[in-house]
Amino acid sequence: xxxxxxxxxxxxxFEVAIDAALKHVDKDREKAMLQFIDLxxxxxGDTWSPAAYEALRNxxxxxxxxxxxxxxxxxxxxDHKMLKMAALNLAYEAGFRGYKTTKENAKKYGCSIPWxxxxxxxxxxxxxxxxxxxxxxxxQMSLSYEDMDRxxxxxxxxxxxxYLMTGGEPTVRKADIFKLCKKHNHSFFEAFTNGTLIxxxxxxxxxxxxxxxxxxxxxxxxxxxxxRRGAGDYQKVLNAMDLLKAHKIAFGLSICYTSANYxxxxxxxxxxxxxxxxxxxxxxxxYMPVGNAASLDLLLTPEQREYMYHxxxxxxxxxxxxxxxxxxxxxxxxxxxxxIAGGKYYCHINPNGDVEPCVFIHYSQxxxxxxxLLECLQQPLFKAYQEGQPFNENHLQPCPMLENPxxxxxxxxxxxxxxxxxxxVEDVDHLCGKCDQYAKNWSVKADELWNK
Numbered sequence: 001x002x003x004x005x006x007x008x009x010x011x012x013x014f015e016v017a018i019d020a021a022l023k024h025v026d027k028d029r030e031k032a033m034l035q036f037i038d039l040x041x042x043x044x045g046d047t048w049s050p051a052a053y054e055a056l057r058n059x060x061x062x063x064x065x066x067x068x069x070x071x072x073x074x075x076x077x078x079d080h081k082m083l084k085m086a087a088l089n090l091a092y093e094a095g096f097r098g099y100k101t102t103k104e105n106a107k108k109y110g111c112s113i114p115w116x117x118x119x120x121x122x123x124x125x126x127x128x129x130x131x132x133x134x135x136x137x138x139x140q141m142s143l144s145y146e147d148m149d150r151x152x153x154x155x156x157x158x159x160x161x162x163y164l165m166t167g168g169e170p171t172v173r174k175a176d177i178f179k180l181c182k183k184h185n186h187s188f189f190e191a192f193t194n195g196t197l198i199x200x201x202x203x204x205x206x207x208x209x210x211x212x213x214x215x216x217x218x219x220x221x222x223x224x225x226x227x228r229r230g231a232g233d234y235q236k237v238l239n240a241m242d243l244l245k246a247h248k249i250a251f252g253l254s255i256c257y258t259s260a261n262y263x264x265x266x267x268x269x270x271x272x273x274x275x276x277x278x279x280x281x282x283x284x285x286x287y288m289p290v291g292n293a294a295s296l297d298l299l300l301t302p303e304q305r306e307y308m309y310h311x312x313x314x315x316x317x318x319x320x321x322x323x324x325x326x327x328x329x330x331x332x333x334x335x336x337x338x339x340i341a342g343g344k345y346y347c348h349i350n351p352n353g354d355v356e357p358c359v360f361i362h363y364s365q366x367x368x369x370x371x372x373l374l375e376c377l378q379q380p381l382f383k384a385y386q387e388g389q390p391f392n393e394n395h396l397q398p399c400p401m402l403e404n405p406x407x408x409x410x411x412x413x414x415x416x417x418x419x420x421x422x423x424x425v426e427d428v429d430h431l432c433g434k435c436d437q438y439a440k441n442w443s444v445k446a447d448e449l450w451n452k
Contacts, residue, residue: 007097011186014039014092018084025075033060033071036087043096059318070323074280079248085210086250089188094161101159111378112343112386117155118164118359119349121148121173123422127194127230141351141422145176147368151349152184154373165191166359168351171214174202181209190215192254194229195240203247215254215283216240218274220264238277245278252281257308258298259287266311271322279324284312286330288360288402289434292424299438302445305331309396309449333398334450342385343377354420357385361401361408363417363428381417396446403439403446405432 017039024032034057041053059065074083094115102113122142143151152163170177170191181189188211195216206212219225222234244251253274255265264270265284274282286305287298300308312328315321333339340346341358348356354364355376366376388400388407397403400411411417412428419425 011088011092015088018087022080022084029072029075030060040091043091066319066323073323077248078250079207081207081210082250086188089161089186089211093186094188098159098161105158109374109378111383113158113377114160114343114346116162116164116346117151117160117349118166118346119143119148119151120167120351121165121170121177123168123351124172125167125169126196127233143351143353145179147353148176148180149183151368151373152180152187156184156187158374161187163187163189165189169194171197178205178209181212185211187211192217194233195237196233198240198243203243203249206249207247213251215252217254219256220261220270224261224264241277241279250280251278252283253279254283254285256285256287259300259304260298262300262304262308266308266315271315271324275322275324281325284326284328290360290362290431291421292426292430294434296434302442305442306445306449331396333395338390338392338395338398339400343382344386344389350420352420352422355379356420357382362420362426363412364420365415365417380415381411384411384415394446394450396450397443401432402435403442405435405439408432
């Protein structure tokens, strides 16, 4: 009880500070941003060095800096309730209080407690995209609202306040998702979506709850996108983006890059187009050959992946590039010390309730219908993952499947974890066998980059 009162008082203090900074937004942007940075320093403390905070302050003292202009655009183009909820729930609840709680609970329970939980409300989807792991699951599985509520309730008790949703198509369950967001208004939710179900009512619900955002899938321009995602998808996505922009709702893109589209989705022309339609950030995901029928032709060559490594850094540089924040899930391993899966910082719960180490790796020994979330996080598969992390001292080779396939083989066989693919069971030797040559080829280039 005393802790709850202290929590409420602390959250209220941060809310007052955020409100004070937002009041300056329309009067003095520089002052507002410096107040936000002061607040960040109070929240994050020595997570960053004093020099890092000072460097950030210098960005907002320069009216011509790219990221100063980007932030000004955020204040002008994003609803302030959403900005406030992001600051409260992402920065305070998740980044500060929640992170400390997960660390304390990790020591208490003898297993890592992730910072982020990724779960699938349903396997149902109106699209069947080439290379999508969800497409392999079929359309027969869903988590009930009670399942999702229980996941989030138990997660919050452990200190987890960030919840991502994939599928299938999660917005098929939009009524339950908004109900969940409203009940758990001290957590932040995001959905990876194809965008085709975003309409006026959807946008209004986003504004009402304030703690929910979407990442829309797009694979390039019309011809290449629709070749993978289906005829007419491109125009539907653009319409969804325009609707979100008109309602001042922040959103990002989720892009699977392959040997066929990697240059297109990082091109000036493509980025200028999506920024014009309101995109604020981009998640780039390396194609993974998951599923018995996965194409190996879409895997990148070492030279193509090196291009992505340099290009994404160029896009988000302090000078030049584009006014959009870009993250490359595979090539940014150096900033997060390699693989973060297996409950280290995140894990995945499929629509059947199986708790998996990663959205790309479909093996498990625990299900939320049989065990509590904590018990699922304590499964031997996850502990073996954590004992092996990092799987490579070169963090440009982070994954135990894609770049270190011998590691995933060893973990699955050692723990006896079973395939959770609901359509076609995939033996770990078959999965990792598709990555052996890729890993060997990439290791040479990765070592060159790492040594530099």
